[in-house]
Amino acid sequence: MKKNFLCCLILAVAMLTLAECSSFKIDKSRYYLYTPKDTKNQPLVIVFHGYGEAENAESTMVVSTLTSTESQSKHPCYVLAPHIDDNTFLAESSRRGLYNEVKDISDHLIAEGKVNPSAIYCMGNSFGGLATVEFLEAYPEDIAGAIVMCPALTYSRDSTTNLSKIKDIPIWFAHATNDNVIPVDVSRSAVSTLKAMGSENVSLTEFSDREMLSAGALSGFHQADFAVMADESFMEWLFSQSCTPRP
Numbered sequence: 001m002k003k004n005f006l007c008c009l010i011l012a013v014a015m016l017t018l019a020e021c022s023s024f025k026i027d028k029s030r031y032y033l034y035t036p037k038d039t040k041n042q043p044l045v046i047v048f049h050g051y052g053e054a055e056n057a058e059s060t061m062v063v064s065t066l067t068s069t070e071s072q073s074k075h076p077c078y079v080l081a082p083h084i085d086d087n088t089f090l091a092e093s094s095r096r097g098l099y100n101e102v103k104d105i106s107d108h109l110i111a112e113g114k115v116n117p118s119a120i121y122c123m124g125n126s127f128g129g130l131a132t133v134e135f136l137e138a139y140p141e142d143i144a145g146a147i148v149m150c151p152a153l154t155y156s157r158d159s160t161t162n163l164s165k166i167k168d169i170p171i172w173f174a175h176a177t178n179d180n181v182i183p184v185d186v187s188r189s190a191v192s193t194l195k196a197m198g199s200e201n202v203s204l205t206e207f208s209d210r211e212m213l214s215a216g217a218l219s220g221f222h223q224a225d226f227a228v229m230a231d232e233s234f235m236e237w238l239f240s241q242s243c244t245p246r247p
Contacts, residue, residue, distance in 0.1 A: 026105060029083070030082065030083050031080065031081070031082050031083065031105065032057050032058035032063070032079075032080070032081040032082075032083070033078065033079070033080050033081075033105075034058075034063070034066070034067045034078060034079040034080075035078060036072060036076040036077060036078060037072070037076065038076055039114055040113055040114065041113060041114070041115070041116045042076055042077055042078055042114065042115060042116060042119075043075070043076075043077040043078070043115070043116055043119035043120070043121065043239060044077060044078045044079075044080060044106060044109060044115040044116075044119070044120045044121070045066055045077050045078070045079050045080070045121045045122070045123060045238075046080050046081075046102060046106070046120070046121065046122045046123070046135070047060070047062050047063050047066070047079060047080070047081040047122075047123050047124065047128070048081075048082070048084065048122070048123070048124035048125075048127075048128035048129075048131035048132055048135070049062075049063075049081065049084065049124070049125070049128050050124075050125050050126035050127050050128050051086060051089050051126060051127040051152075052086060054083045054084055054085045054086070055083070057081040057082065057083045057084070058081055060081070060125075060225070061223070061225045061226050061229050062123055062125065062225050062228075062229060063079055063081050065229040066079050066235075067079055071235070074235070075235055075239045077119075077239075078109065078114065078115055080102065080105060080106070082098060082101075082102060084098060084127075084128075084131070089127050089131075092156060092158070095131065095134060096134075096138070098131075099131075099134065099135050099138050099139075100138075102135065103138070103139055103142070106120060106142070117142075117245035118144060118242045118243055118244065118245055119144055119239075119241075119242055120142060120143055120144055120243075121143065121144055121145050121146060121147075121238050121239075121241070122135055122136060122143050122145075122146040122147075123146065123147045123148075123149070123238075124148065124149065124151070125149040125150060125223070125224060125225040126149070126150055126151070126152055126181070126182065126222060127152045127155070128149075129148045129149050129150055129151025129152060129153070129182075130151050130152040130153055130155055130156060130159055132146055132147075132148050132151065133148060133151055133153060133159050133163075133166070133190075134156065134158075134159050136165075136166040136169055136171075137159070137162045137163075137165045137166055140165050140166050140168070140169060141243070141245075141246050142243075142245070142246070143169055143243070144169075144170070144241045144242050144243040145169065145170040145171070145172075145237075145238050145241030145243075146169060146170070146171045146172070146238075147171075147172050147173075147174065147228060147234055147238060148171055148172070148173045148174070148187070148190075149173075149174045149175070149224040149225050149228055150174070150175045150176065150179050150181070150182045150184075150186075150187070150222055150224040151173075151182065151186065151187065151190070152182055152186075153186050153190060154182070154186055160189075160190065160193070163190065163193050163194055163197065164197050166194070167194055167197040167198055167199045167202075168199070169201075170201035170202070170241045171194070171199075171201070171202045171203075172202075172203055172204075172205070172234065172237060172238070173187040173190065173191055173202070173203065173204040173205070174187075174204070174205045174206075174207070174224045174227065174228045174234070175187040175188075175204065175205075175206055175207070175224055176206070176207045176208075176209075176212050176217070176221035176222065176223075176224055176227070177206045177207065177208060177209075177221075178209055178221050179220075179221045179222050179224070180220050180221060180222065181220060181222040182222065184206060187204050188204060191203065191204045207221075207224060207227045209221060211227055212224075212226065212227055214230075215227040215229075215230040216230075
C-alpha cells in the first residue's frame with residue numbers, strides 16, 4: 001500500500017515538474033500580446049512596427065485599432081507585436097533571430113489551442129513592412145495573408161530577391177503615392193514582380209494626399225497604416241484569408 005502511494009506521489013511530482021518546465025511565458029518587455037475574450041482557436045495577427053517605435057509597439061495605429069472594442073467585435077483575434085529596437089532593425093542577423101522568436105511564440109499559442117493555425121496574419125508599416133516581407137519569406141507556408149505598408153524593401157536586397165518564396169501568399173500592398181520617405185515605386189516593383197512570378201492574390205492600393213491627410217497622417221505621407229486602418233475593407237479582406245497548415 002505504501003509502495004503504491006509512493007509511486008503515485010512520485011508520478012504526480014514528475015507530472016507537475018513537467019508541466020512547469022513546459023509552461024511558456026512571453027517576455028512582456030520585448031513582446032506585447034493582446035488576448036481576445038474568447039481565447040480558443042482564434043486568429044493571430046502579427047504586427048511589426050516601424051523604425052524608432054520600439055517603445056510604442058502596443059499603441060501603433062494598427063495595434064490600437066485591432067485591439068479596440070469595435071474591431072474585436074467584428075474580428076476577434078490575438079495580436080502579437082514585438083518591441084523591435086533600432087539596432088535589431090539595422091542588422092539582418094538580428095532580424096532573423098527576431099523572426100524565429102515570433103514563430104516560436106506563434107507555435108506555442110497554436111499548441112495551447114489558442115490560435116487557429118489556418119488564420120495567422122502579418123502586417124507592418126515602413127521597416128515593419130520590410131519585416132513583414134522577410135517574415136513571410138522565412139515562413140511562407142504558415143501565413144494566411146498579409147498587408148504590407150510602404151515597406152522599406154530597398155534596405156535589404158535579400159527581401160526583393162527572395163520574393164518567389166511568397167508568390168502564393170495573399171498580400172495587399174498599400175502605399176501613399178507621394179510618400180517622401182519610401183517611394184511608391186518600391187511597392188509597385190514588388191507587386192509587378194510577384195505578378196510576373198504567377199501571384200494570383202497580390203494587389204497595391206495607392207493613397208492620394210487627400211486620403212492620407214483625411215486619415216490623420218502627416219504631410220510626409222509615410223503613414224500608410226493610418227489610411228489602411230481607416231478603411232474597413234482591408235480588415236475584411238485579411239480575415240477572410242485562410243491557409244492549410246503544415247502537418
